[in-house]
Amino acid sequence: MFKGKIAVVTGASGGLGQAICLALAQNGARIVAIDISEERAHVAVETLRTVGYADAIALTANVASAESVAEAFTQLDLLTDRIDILVNNAGVREIKSIFDLAPGEWDRVMAINLNGPYYCAREAAIRMRDRQIHGSIVNIASVAGLVGIRNRPAYCASKHGVVGLTKNLAFDLSPYGIRVNAVAPGAIPTPMTEVYYSDAEFLKGLEHAVALGNSGTPEAIAQAAAYLCSPQASFVTGVVLPVDGGFMAEKSFASNASKTFNTAAAST
Numbered sequence: 001m002f003k004g005k006i007a008v009v010t011g012a013s014g015g016l017g018q019a020i021c022l023a024l025a026q027n028g029a030r031i032v033a034i035d036i037s038e039e040r041a042h043v044a045v046e047t048l049r050t051v052g053y054a055d056a057i058a059l060t061a062n063v064a065s066a067e068s069v070a071e072a073f074t075q076l077d078l079l080t081d082r083i084d085i086l087v088n089n090a091g092v093r094e095i096k097s098i099f100d101l102a103p104g105e106w107d108r109v110m111a112i113n114l115n116g117p118y119y120c121a122r123e124a125a126i127r128m129r130d131r132q133i134h135g136s137i138v139n140i141a142s143v144a145g146l147v148g149i150r151n152r153p154a155y156c157a158s159k160h161g162v163v164g165l166t167k168n169l170a171f172d173l174s175p176y177g178i179r180v181n182a183v184a185p186g187a188i189p190t191p192m193t194e195v196y197y198s199d200a201e202f203l204k205g206l207e208h209a210v211a212l213g214n215s216g217t218p219e220a221i222a223q224a225a226a227y228l229c230s231p232q233a234s235f236v237t238g239v240v241l242p243v244d245g246g247f248m249a250e251k252s253f254a255s256n257a258s259k260t261f262n263t264a265a266a267s268t
């Protein structure tokens with residue numbers, strides 16, 4: 001599916017990043033693994049090597065810095081003149097109310113989660129346009145980019161921004177044959193979310209809020225990202241695809257109402 005194609009993945013050594021790299025590599029792409037430190041980028045590449053994908057490239061970039069991103073893409077130019085796929089996956093999260101979240105923490109989340117995808121998409125799109133490559137960009141947003149989630153003002157704002165960026169770029173890059181889509185994961189066990197998964201209250205809430213009754217896997221997110229990059233999605237652009245076990249399907253007044261209803265029904 002991706003034979004001969006070069007796929008750049010940011011946050012490549014994280015929980016979802018590794019799964020995305022693997023899914024693209026299994027379908028024939030050569031992976032360019034970008035992460036915040038040399039050590040982390042090498043972890044991503046070594047993980048791929050151990051399962052038989054020896055040609056992956058490690059690059060270091062802080063996606064929050066336009067200069068650092070530009071430098072990484074310049075290094076990539078020395079290695080290959082292709083870039084077919086970009087997956088903007090690097091991200092961070094602060095769980096704090098607006099009263100506790102310091103302006104510096106807000107800035108950091110916005111810089112990594114929203115500026116990062118803009119900087120990387122810009123570098124990738126310039127190259128795709130100039131080299132007439134009909135590429136694909138996938139942004140890893142979140143269900144927090146579609147609805148409000150408590151105690152995450154910066155995270156929700158940044159992910160809503162990523163959704164807006166996706167929709168804009170779908171139009172602005174369409175004349176060059178570049179498609180831009182997003183995946184909106186629900187709760188997935190990764191290093192980012194491991195604190196939740198030891199919390200019984202969280203697990204109980206998940207049972208109630210997720211139609212499929214449990215959490216998804218990094219592989220489920222990776223398969224969705226791979227589909228959006230693939231020729232099978234050739235007429236798909238500007239889409240934000242929730243991969244959330246049905247969380248978004250009942251994210252409304254009805255979810256609270258049905259909780260009340262179910263409780264009432266159970267007691268009669």
Ligand SMILES: NC(=O)c1ccc[n+]([C@@H]2O[C@H](COP(=O)([O-])OP(=O)(O)OC[C@H]3O[C@@H](n4cnc5c(N)ncnc54)[C@H](O)[C@@H]3O)[C@@H](O)[C@H]2O)c1
Pocket residue numbers: 010011012013014015016017034035036040061062063064089090091092093112140141142143184185186187188189190191192193
């Ligand atoms: N895990 C979930 O439940 C979940 C749900 C919705 C959305 N997401 C999104 O998925 C993406 C991946 O999350 P994850 O769960 O794999 O988290 P993770 O913490 O396992 O991985 C995040 C990765 O981003 C990298 N990173 C952080 N700051 C960076 C920077 N400034 N420059 C370059 N790389 C940087 C980290 O080194 C790490 O490799 C994030 O954008 C996150 O918001 C995750």
